Amino acid sequence: MLRWLSDYDGRRDNNFTLIRIILAWLVLFGHSFAITKSGSDPITPFLPGAWTGAVAVDGFFAISGFLVAASFVKRGAVEFVLARVLRIYPALVVCTVLTILILGPVFTTRTLDAYFSSPLIEQYWHNALLWPRVYWYLPGVFEDHPDRAINGSLWTLPVEVRCYFALLIVGLFGALRIRLIGSAVAVLIFLLGIFAFEWFPLVGFNPRYARPCSYFLVGVLIWLNREYIPLHWTLALAAVVLPYVARQFLIICLPYILFFCAYALPHINADKVGDFSYGLYIYAWPCQQIAFWHGQSPYINAAIATLLAAIAATLSWFIIERPALKLRAPLVGLWHRSTGKDNIRITGQDVHRPAAGGETIRDRIERSA
Numbered sequence: 001m002l003r004w005l006s007d008y009d010g011r012r013d014n015n016f017t018l019i020r021i022i023l024a025w026l027v028l029f030g031h032s033f034a035i036t037k038s039g040s041d042p043i044t045p046f047l048p049g050a051w052t053g054a055v056a057v058d059g060f061f062a063i064s065g066f067l068v069a070a071s072f073v074k075r076g077a078v079e080f081v082l083a084r085v086l087r088i089y090p091a092l093v094v095c096t097v098l099t100i101l102i103l104g105p106v107f108t109t110r111t112l113d114a115y116f117s118s119p120l121i122e123q124y125w126h127n128a129l130l131w132p133r134v135y136w137y138l139p140g141v142f143e144d145h146p147d148r149a150i151n152g153s154l155w156t157l158p159v160e161v162r163c164y165f166a167l168l169i170v171g172l173f174g175a176l177r178i179r180l181i182g183s184a185v186a187v188l189i190f191l192l193g194i195f196a197f198e199w200f201p202l203v204g205f206n207p208r209y210a211r212p213c214s215y216f217l218v219g220v221l222i223w224l225n226r227e228y229i230p231l232h233w234t235l236a237l238a239a240v241v242l243p244y245v246a247r248q249f250l251i252i253c254l255p256y257i258l259f260f261c262a263y264a265l266p267h268i269n270a271d272k273v274g275d276f277s278y279g280l281y282i283y284a285w286p287c288q289q290i291a292f293w294h295g296q297s298p299y300i301n302a303a304i305a306t307l308l309a310a311i312a313a314t315l316s317w318f319i320i321e322r323p324a325l326k327l328r329a330p331l332v333g334l335w336h337r338s339t340g341k342d343n344i345r346i347t348g349q350d351v352h353r354p355a356a357g358g359e360t361i362r363d364r365i366e367r368s369a
Contacts, residue, residue, distance in 0.1 A: 002230050004228070005226035005230075005263070020060070020277035020278075021276055023060050025306065027056045027284060028288065029053070030051050030056065031153070032288060035301060047247055055250075058211065061219065062215045062218055064160065064163070064219060066223045068167060069171075088161065092127070094320050096128040100138070104139075107142065134157070150285075153285045159212045163213060170182075179225060186224065189217060193217075222259065278321065287308035288309075290305075291305045
């Protein structure tokens with residue numbers, strides 16, 4: 001029986017958590033070649049110009065575009081913003097604090113007075129807000145390493161936040177409510193990005209942002225058109241083969257493979273353990289720098305850093321991320337009480353208004369959640 005992507009709407013028995021953890025580890029693995037400046041990434045011979053970490057980041061953005069578009073339509077603007085803020089910032093703020101106050105003083109070659117009086121410290125604090133940009137260095141830290149960056153993975157987070165903001169604006173104008181309008185807007189933005197990415201506010205100043213933004217848009221497009229996208233193993237196999245024929249197919253094939261794995265493969269319930277993907281992502285690079293020594297194999301670096309980053313990610317999930325995410329529902333309730341709105345509006349429809357059969361839209365959402 002042929003299944004369509006929309007058949008899985010609202011189902012929690014998917015593999016997205018496991019896929020995100022794998023993608024986060026692939027970013028770590030890919031970065032081991034950049035950090036050690038040795039070896040050759042195993043993907044590059046098959047996909048010239050690509051490497052493991054970049055492909056994994058592309059996958060992250062495709063999944064993000066798909067899931068956050070669904071989140072906006074399902075939850076509405078207020079809960080969407082709260083969910084995104086609580087997912088990104090608490091763990092990032094703690095990571096920034098630990099980096100400046102613990103990692104830096106331990107590994108700097110300067111005195112503590114010289115370390116804390118450096119203007120690089122003030123700059124690095126901006127990483128906690130991802131604004132106006134990400135800063136890479138701390139005084140005297142990792143200065144003898146091939147790559148001196150303290151946390152090279154953070155560059156994608158400002159792109160992610162800007163994509164969220166753009167989606168919020170588009171959603172508030174109602175473009176996500178109607179498939180044809182939403183798809184037309186997404187395709188128009190995609191095409192403009194190909195020919196004039198520098199014109200786009202917030203992201204156009206950095207050409208490096210174009211690729212992740214493109215994958216985010218593809219994820220949104222797939223969600224908008226999920227009723228017309230079949231999930232079948234023959235298509236998944238074709239999606240694996242086509243990028244080797246022409247790399248340009250990767251932007252369509254990679255998201256399809258990920259969504260096929262998320263929904264069509266047997267469910268592996270990683271959520272019962274925890275979603276360690278974000279913590280693994282933000283702590284991986286610093287752990288790889290800590291694990292580095294000159295002449296080190298990239299595979300040794302990846303192995304040691306995996307252990308260190310897994311510990312950091314586990315602590316981050318249980319101590320910071322999971323408690324922060326639990327604040328969403330109380331904060332949403334507080335918002336609606338403070339504004340005198342007891343009923344939440346989603347995509348312009350009153351969730352208390354009876355739908356066909358006497359069931360309210362709220363009932364439908366809670367039933368599918």
